Amino acid sequence: MIQLQNVEFGYDKNRKLFNGVNLQLEPGHMYGLLGRNGAGKTTLLKIMTGLLFPQSGDAFIDGEPAYKRTAQQMSDVYFLQEEIYVPHLKIKQFEDAFAPFYPNFSHEQFTEYLREMEMDNMLGFIDKFSHGQKKKVMIAFALATNVPLLIMDEPTNGLDIPTKSIFRKIMAAYADEQKTVLISTHQVRDLHSLIDAVSIIDNGRMILNTSGDVITDKLVFDTNDEKTKEGKLYYSEETPRGIQQVKENVNHIDTPLDLELLFNAAVLNKQEFTEMFK
Amino acid sequence: MNINNIIKLVKAYFYENWRNDLIYSFGIMAALSLIMTIVSGSPLLTEIKLAAIVFMVYYPCRVFSKLHQPSSRIHYLMTPATNAEKVVTGMFLTNIYFVAGIVLSVLIGQILGYGIVNMYNPDAFALYEIHNLGEFLEMQIPIHGDGVLMFFAGISIMFFAAIYFKKSPFWKLLLAGFIISLVFGAIMAGTEWLNVLLAVPAEIRNGGYYKVEHNIVTSSNWFPYVAYSVVIVYFYAMSFLRMRETEA
Numbered sequence: 001m002i003q004l005q006n007v008e009f010g011y012d013k014n015r016k017l018f019n020g021v022n023l024q025l026e027p028g029h030m031y032g033l034l035g036r037n038g039a040g041k042t043t044l045l046k047i048m049t050g051l052l053f054p055q056s057g058d059a060f061i062d063g064e065p066a067y068k069r070t071a072q073q074m075s076d077v078y079f080l081q082e083e084i085y086v087p088h089l090k091i092k093q094f095e096d097a098f099a100p101f102y103p104n105f106s107h108e109q110f111t112e113y114l115r116e117m118e119m120d121n122m123l124g125f126i127d128k129f130s131h132g133q134k135k136k137v138m139i140a141f142a143l144a145t146n147v148p149l150l151i152m153d154e155p156t157n158g159l160d161i162p163t164k165s166i167f168r169k170i171m172a173a174y175a176d177e178q179k180t181v182l183i184s185t186h187q188v189r190d191l192h193s194l195i196d197a198v199s200i201i202d203n204g205r206m207i208l209n210t211s212g213d214v215i216t217d218k219l220v221f222d223t224n225d226e227k228t229k230e231g232k233l234y235y236s237e238e239t240p241r242g243i244q245q246v247k248e249n250v251n252h253i254d255t256p257l258d259l260e261l262l263f264n265a266a267v268l269n270k271q272e273f274t275e276m277f278k
Numbered sequence: 279m280n281i282n283n284i285i286k287l288v289k290a291y292f293y294e295n296w297r298n299d300l301i302y303s304f305g306i307m308a309a310l311s312l313i314m315t316i317v318s319g320s321p322l323l324t325e326i327k328l329a330a331i332v333f334m335v336y337y338p339c340r341v342f343s344k345l346h347q348p349s350s351r352i353h354y355l356m357t358p359a360t361n362a363e364k365v366v367t368g369m370f371l372t373n374i375y376f377v378a379g380i381v382l383s384v385l386i387g388q389i390l391g392y393g394i395v396n397m398y399n400p401d402a403f404a405l406y407e408i409h410n411l412g413e414f415l416e417m418q419i420p421i422h423g424d425g426v427l428m429f430f431a432g433i434s435i436m437f438f439a440a441i442y443f444k445k446s447p448f449w450k451l452l453l454a455g456f457i458i459s460l461v462f463g464a465i466m467a468g469t470e471w472l473n474v475l476l477a478v479p480a481e482i483r484n485g486g487y488y489k490v491e492h493n494i495v496t497s498s499n500w501f502p503y504v505a506y507s508v509v510i511v512y513f514y515a516m517s518f519l520r521m522r523e524t525e526a
Contacts, residue, residue, distance in 0.1 A: 046352075046525075046526050049356065051352060051355055051356070051525060052525050052526055069360070069361065070360055071358050071359050071360050071363065072358075074356055074357065074358035074359070075358035077356070078356075079352065079356050081349055081352055081353075083348070084349060085344075085347070085349035085350040085352070085353040087293075087294045088294065088297075089294060093293050094293075097293035097294065100286050100289070101286055101290075101358040101359070102358065
């Protein structure tokens with residue numbers, strides 16, 4: 001589907017943002033792309049979709065170089081930007097204008113997603129809507145395209161709390177074995193129940209890119225009154241509820257993946273995590 | 279190249295822009311030519327035609343306005359069609375749709391103006407030896423092959439500039455316009471020079487009446503056509519290559 005091989009890129013020739021990034025996205029997963037501010041998450045998404053060209057290395061969509069941006073490649077990918085573009089059109093006109101580009105677009109699903117996000121009765125021009133409303137329309141459209149790869153950059157930014165819940169519900173139902181979703185976000189708590197594979201980028205390198213099962217097989221995420229001594233401790237954080245920690249899973253306990261703790265642990269233990277999840 | 283994708287791109291363009299085109303381009307040109315015909319009582323309206331040409335040459339900037347903002351650029355580049363299909367769609371919109379639209383608007387405005395003036399003063403256009411609508415129309419479109427090619431060459435250069443420049447395209451297009459004038463001036467001067475130097479025998483050239491007296495095939499018959507055609511092909515090829523290399 002998407003493959004990055006030794007990608008190097010920088011906006012400034014002397015300062016590389018990525019230094020040999022490798023990544024492969026497999027169908028049927030919902031990936032979370034995590035990174036600090038300025039780590040280059042959006043840039044990486046643009047490289048994946050052929051919107052930016054790597055200085056060295058290769059990016060592929062469907063086995064073909066992404067820079068080609070063929071019609072087939074572009075109809076297999078939908079990129080929902082953080083700063084969305086909305087033309088001066090009504091919802092129905094927008095659908096009529098752009099849905100024909102996506103062979104699997106479903107009008108029924110679009111209507112249903114709009115209804116779920118309480119946007120089905122909006123009659124005005126989309127560019128006159130509030131930021132959150134625009135985002136809802138674009139999310140509904142993106143989901144209704146039914147593309148094999150849906151890339152979302154900070155999709156929950158600007159959404160109100162009820163809509164975030166609806167979004168999670170819709171996304172949970174959206175996932176299937178044929179579709180891949182890549183969500184780049186800071187707001188991991190909005191999405192942690194959805195994501196089943198994680199990619200973490202830091203200092204120009206991909207620290208890990210693997211499924212949640214592999215992560216929870218190797219790491220334990222728990223909250224205790226005191227730091228446990230069993231297994232290597234990678235990260236701990238005192239909270240009112242106790243000490244949250246990430247440690248080595250020596251007893252093969254199955255704990256739910258906590259993206260925030262995982263991210264903090266990965267950033268603190270880059271080398272070890274890179275080796276562990278190779 | 280898939281014709282269906284081109285149709286979809288054109289359709290998407292119309293959905294987004296038909297209102298603006300109708301009001302701000304075609305509507306304004308039609309209204310201006312209507313008013314000018316009534317006020318001046320002249321069928322020629324040189325100013326309107328000049329404005330229409332400037333408008334048409336500027337138009338590629340509007341067709342590719344999506345490339346001038348980061349979020350709309352991503353939306354445009356991610357639209358499922360090849361770069362070649364996007365360039366061809368742009369060529370259709372700038373060279374056919376918009377040119378036809380402007381020409382029609384100006385003509386409609388003038389015909390309406392002619393009708394109105396004629397209603398009150400049937401002799402208003404007698405000075406120009408126009409006695410009916412047919413003669414009026416005939417006078418509107420004096421087509422010269424090289425002039426038309428020069429106009430389309432101008433569009434092709436603006437087309438490239440509209441894809442090439444991401445920021446402040448308007449000012450850069452003005453600069454491009456200045457450069458075009460220089461280039462075309464040089465082409466015209468070159469045509470004359472070639473005409474005189476290569477094609478016209480010295481004795482006729484020295485006589486100073488060669489264009490009138492001798493029906494000879496001079497370089498001016500073909501040189502502008504070749505020059506403008508080369509310019510057109512070159513800039514559309516460059517536009518395609520630039521589109522292919524356009525990043526978000």
